[in-house]
Amino acid sequence: GEDVEQSLFLSVREGDSSVINCTYTDSSSTYLYWYKQEPGAGLQLLTYIFSNMDMKQDQRLTVLLNKKDKHLSLRIADTQTGDSAIYFCAYQRDTGFQKLVFGTGTRLLVSP
Amino acid sequence: DTEVTQTPKHLVMGMTNKKSLKCEQHMGHRAMYWYKQKAKKPPELMFVYSYEKLSINESVPSRFSPECPNSSLLNLHLHALQPEDSALYLCASSQDTGYTFGSGTRLTVV
Secondary structure, three states: OOOOOOOEEEEEEOOOOOOOOOOEEOOOOOOEEEEEEOOOEEEEEEEEEEEEOOOEEOEEEEEEOOOOEEEEEEEOOOOOHOEEEEEEEEEOOOOOOOOOOOOOEEEEEEEO | OOOEEHHHHOEEEEEEEEEEEEEEEOOOOOEOOOOEEEEEEEOEEEEEEEOEEEEEEEOOOOOOOEEEEOOOEEEEEEOOHHHHHHHEEEEEEEOOOOOOEEOOOOEEEE
16 A cells, blocks of 8 residues: 555754654555655655665754664754744655655644 | 746636646756645645656546656646646656655646
């Protein structure tokens, strides 16, 4: 199946860490992505991870992948008000021109 | 140029109108996509073009007609739409991994 689930909402204070979780059912997912969508805007690719990796760090972003449990997470360190947005995890099965399957999206609200 | 450009940004059309959405990229990506996104929902794939040929049609109604005139351009022709077709229409392109999305066209059908 293509189910990709995320919690609907996360609220944090500025300066705290945020952790956004994603669970998926398709074991053939090869590339997993995190996208950010601000109100009225398109999707911005934040980071991605190959399925043979456990962790990837990119400045304030840390992606953890537990392939056995089909669980993906995105940690944002020192969260800022500008990080407030909807975050989508997504996967594709292979390289090339494949569809992206998106999660349900998590709305992150960062308060001062 | 690392962007996908979509025009227009906003479009209001009647149910008897014919209109077109346009998408352009100059990154040399050989795949281009149309996604539809309803409010508070994730994007859903409509069409995939690879090497200018339609490779995936996700059972989209024929009132949506895609066209890929060349490797940089992707159009979506709209005809006889319904109010429930109102949504954000996103174009994307890719080469290997990492899709680049445009900022979308917000379509309202009245």
